[in-house]
Amino acid sequence: MIANCPKAGSNSLLRKALATLLAHSAIIMPCIPGASAAYGQETSEIVVTAQRREQAIIDVPIAVSVVNAKQVENLNLSTFTSVAQQTPNFNITYARGSNATPDLTIRGIRGVASNGRLNESSIAVYVDDVYLGDETSLAGQIFDVERVEVLRGPQGTLFGRNTTGGLVQFVSAVPTSEFTGKASALYGSDDWVALNAAVSGPLGDHVRTRLAGQFERHDGHHRNLATIPGIRKKLAAKKVWSIRSTTDFDLGDTSKLRLQITKSETDSESTPNFGFGVWRDATKALCSRSEIFGSKCVDAVVLSGQPPQGKFHSGDAITELSRDELAIVQGLTSVTAKFETELGAASLINIANYSKFRSRIGIDGDQSTSPSARAGSNVYVQLNNRTRQFSDELRIQGETNSLNWVVGLFYYQDRKTNDNFINVRNNAGATLQRIQSVARVDTKSGAVFGQADWEFADRFTLSAGARYTVENRELKIANATLLNVLPTQNVLARVGDPDPVTKDITGRLSLTWEPTSDNSIYASYSRGAKSVSYSTFYSNPSPAALAANAALTGPVGQEHVDAFEIGSKNRFLDRRLTLNASAFYYIFDGKQELLSVADLSTGVPISTSRFLNVGTAEIYGAELELSYAPSRRWDFSLSGGLLHTKITDTPLILSSPRLGVIPLEGLPLPQTPKWNMSATLAHHIPVDGMGVFTLQAEARAQAKQNFVLNNDPIVDVPSYGLVNFRVMWESEDRKYNAQLFVTNAFSKDYFANLNETTFSAGSLIAQTGEPRLWGAKIGVSF
Known part of the structure; x- marks a missing residue:
């Protein structure tokens, strides 16, 4: 939420120095929005709930980024990727396109949860204080939000579940006591239509409600290069609709009940991959990287007579x-x-949630490198998942002149089931093999937690908190079957410990000094933990592979992180300039990582994956966020991060088809670019009688990164930058708005993912990024 507050003075000498520096700066960088204010907006306080109570962001000793409601609407933020573009050291990728499950990474901690979706990400996702056991279920929920908070670093005290990397919290808009509403319509590339609307107001003296909904569809932003007669040319179509009702009931003078119901349906498409040959010719001599990505090389498919791409x-x-x-x-x-409810000196809050989620994802698993799209046998994969979860959190919190405190209980349980199929077919579409994997994991987790913030001296605050968690993640089913050929293999019967119970103490300790009301410096230590995981996506269901499948299944042990951080949050020039900076150092024990491999037992490479504990790892880096509004006509913001990761101690040695035996010790963690940067530049032009026009440029750039555990440089994703442009208009009374926009304005060719799991067949597999897109949008509020 955004709450107005009086301006606070700052040191006049420092103000003059900064004003002189910024006024004479010769460097202006186009960028992606961080905290730009609308024209005419007064200086305001950014309030967050990162510590489960409303606080000014400057008072929170945590690295937290906020995307407010205005930014969500202006930037058409309907996907996770859009949120990541606002946050330093937050990276989101998709192995199967932006309609499918996201892979979240904060500060080098990759939150992959595997194909089976039985596991949970190291990056927790919350919606209105409710933990999502499967972040895929967020697909239709990013609408009518008040703000999005991204907390970087382990949050093992007040949030607790699987937050070794951090968390993302979506805060929905709430019912109002007066009748209000808003609506918008967008049309753009590939028959892209997005409709959003919300209406809010009282139903009586003690009841308020808000009803919001969205609908989004397009024909697909990807092109199918396959040359098969009659094949469709548009891929990755999207169709999502969602509705949310939120109703507040006043129960007497001191109590309130909020009932929220959300319903979402998706009928979209996954995005197929694009393959590159790596051999120069039939000698299988390796091409250079420039030759590979210039599509000048071949693989086994092309050598068999298929045309090259x-x-x-x-x-x-x-x-x-x-x-x-x-x-x-x-x-x-x-x-x-x-x-x-209010209890006099304290407040009691109870949040209970029940959710059910079902998902079916179809994947092109043969990953063709030829426009013929056929090579004698094709792989089609179906991932079917069902989740039911229940959570309840009870908190009691209060404050005195020098102490803020909270204590609570948390209970969570879910049942996750997957039913996955690998279908190997010939060019005529006849099924040659059909492999089924069925698994189920039941989770029960309970925790007690507490935190106290004590202002023990003027401008000094000591915060201490801890959480004790007991958790059981029981593997209930694990089967593998070669349908109509072999009997079902009961993998569960061979798993050594299918019913592990873990107990963890996590928490946080921090010291904050606020020399002025506009400056704070903090130092903190925090510890986080992530649950055990399972690998249940089996590609070889033969009896001979039973023992290997059981060993593959796990459970894979927990990961723990000890994090040390220092940071500073500052406001200068009557709060027209904000500057936040942080530096961190992590020690990881048992870091969970995903190993992708190619199974050749079917005669065609099938990409599969398994979890591993890679041992001990270290991560360190720094972040900066700056926003500056020199006048009501200009807004400028810049954010960036530096990152270093390294596996420091591990017994694991991998076998690579290109590099041979690879010790993991000394290698960086996957998906960790060494730097990233986002920024924005907005110029507001007021026109009497018409309103305000805004010209805005946005950009994000990042260093090269590698998606595979063995860090083979042949699949380094090169550094790249993307630029967007936007022209916006808002009426003088702020009731009406419109915009024209273009994303990836310069048609940058880039990869969203790249791996070498099919290298033994002479190919690399890529997920390409989105092309240039355009759109127009109109909106109204009342």
């Missing part, structure tokens, strides 16, 4: 599959009840 561009993909086969069909129903 042309040079790649963002938005390219190849598939022979139909829309139904690539379908992503999902449904979410969620009900939350939040009860609050």
